[in-house]
Amino acid sequence: MEHRSIVHRLVAKPEFGPLVLLVVELAVFWAINPEFLSPQNISNTLAFTVELGLIALAMTLLMTSGEFDLSVGSVFGFAPVLMWTLFNSGAAPLEVGFVAALAVAALIGLVNGWFVTGLKIPSFLVTLGMLLVVRGTALFITDGFPQRTWNTGGNWLAWLLAGDFFVGGFRIYMSLFWFIAAALAMGYVLNQTKAGNWIQAAGGNPGAARARGVRVGRTKIALFVLSSMMAALAGVISSVRTSAANPNSGTGYELEVIAMVVIGGTALSGGRGTILGTVLGIFILRVMRNGIVLIGVPGLAYNIFIGAIILGMMALHSWLERRHQAGT
């Protein structure tokens, strides 16, 4: 009886659907190609996954509050360009460039938040405009030339952000620890604090939340700032790891990140969010991209499979969600 109750409680959790999807995905890819779970492939998959994951975590909180941010991809490209431009031109040490990049990203988030809450413009339009402004600025200040980042050897900050070391056959990047720390912190904030209640209230029923004293506007502005800063951090980490700061980096990331959050179980309309679900959503999408290459899908058919699998997963997710709703 006790055993059934534990199983029932597990099945009733909103993260159960994404967990099932991920386990199925891992099992299928591993069954077709055992190399899929080799230390080298796991290390390679984790390297890029956690960079996108940092953006997705902040996006989860923002979407829970009923807004979303389309400018994260362009901030991902812009922040490292700014940092490396300051550093490579000799205008500032790397540490100052890093702080400047995060500060400018915070300002971008602040402007986004003010337009949405102060001017009452939908976040879709505000952040779409900001996407173009930020991408255009990155192109303009670089003349389109990528900033070279190959001179980071030995810098403590570069190592702290994206350094790597080996544990057995696994290559572990420092970004993994940033991701874990961010996931724990945001999960705690969303589920255990007053701020988390405010975030969910702001997305669920903003009118009622305001009537109960929730500072809906300030909460959303803070989340826009957080979203931009996390995108900037992810961009800087990625630029150090890939030795490239290209103004075009991050194109299309916003949609992939939103897909990760929604697959994880956060409601697109706001009011309900889950960090654990997002972590699962991140891995579902990135593992899928890695896995279909490893099982030998033809190179030019890649997008067909990605699209079809996303549709299939969303259908399965929807079915599991309906079962979950019916059971509660």
Place this chain on the structure above:
Amino acid sequence: MFRRLTLLLCGMLLALAAPAAAQAKTFYWISHGSPADPVWTYFLAGAKQWAADTGQTVNTSFHNGDVPSHQEAVRAAIAAKADGIVTTSPDPGSLIEVVKEAKAAGIPIINFNTPDPKAAFDAYVGGDNTTFGRHWAQYLVDKGLVKSGDFVWLPVEVPGATYGVQEEEGIASVFKPLEITWEVTDSTLDQAEIISRMVDYLTANRTKIKAVIGLGDLVTGSIKRVFDQVGVKPGEIPVVGWGNSLDTTQEVLTGYVNAAQWQDPQATSYVALSLAAMASGGVPPGFNVITGALYEKDTAAVYDKILSGK
């Protein structure tokens, strides 16, 4: 007082600018590329340098492979009574009509970077992608790096784009008779995604791949980072491909890439604008200018120096 001073200064500026404006001609430089594609930044630099050297005005625009937008830009240049137009071709045959319109308006129009023989351009300046592809494949065969029955990997940023298709045609003309097989894979234009996808493919097919031909600058320039991540040593898998970026010149110098294709990007823009200016002055160009060179380690430093602006 201040208003009068301002008026005076404006008058002086106009007086100084008028003779220069009368002499300067206006040319339009129109590209189907992306401003964030490293190679196009060098093409653009060539156009800017030509404008600075000659004192002429060059209006530049990028159209990201969008044919209607590209055609609109050429028509805008015609409407603005440009002294000359230099343009790439976003798609073979896509500029036939607008080239006719430019000619009807008496405006010289030069094709650069991507040839389009169907349109009646005054001249073409640039490389020949089919020939480049054939040279890359022949290089691998002649050096004994691939043989009959081998498999070669062809990563590309934008599958289906003219450059990759033409290069693959050239490669096929060498590989098919020798029964060497190949696969083109989609790597996208995003640096982190390129590395991620290339690492995945190499991890899955490492034992099968006997050589790599990078069909674009971004993919070839990512080889070092991909090989390092997968644990492939420089030279273990032979690589040829595009070489118009500092990343690739460094890869050639350090042995990750065997040979890379230089396209003379700055010179291509510079010469194309020179031909347009010459035609505008009444001397029609009766010839094409073919650019490009395949370089190896011994000459890579030359191109590294050009690209780093040293």
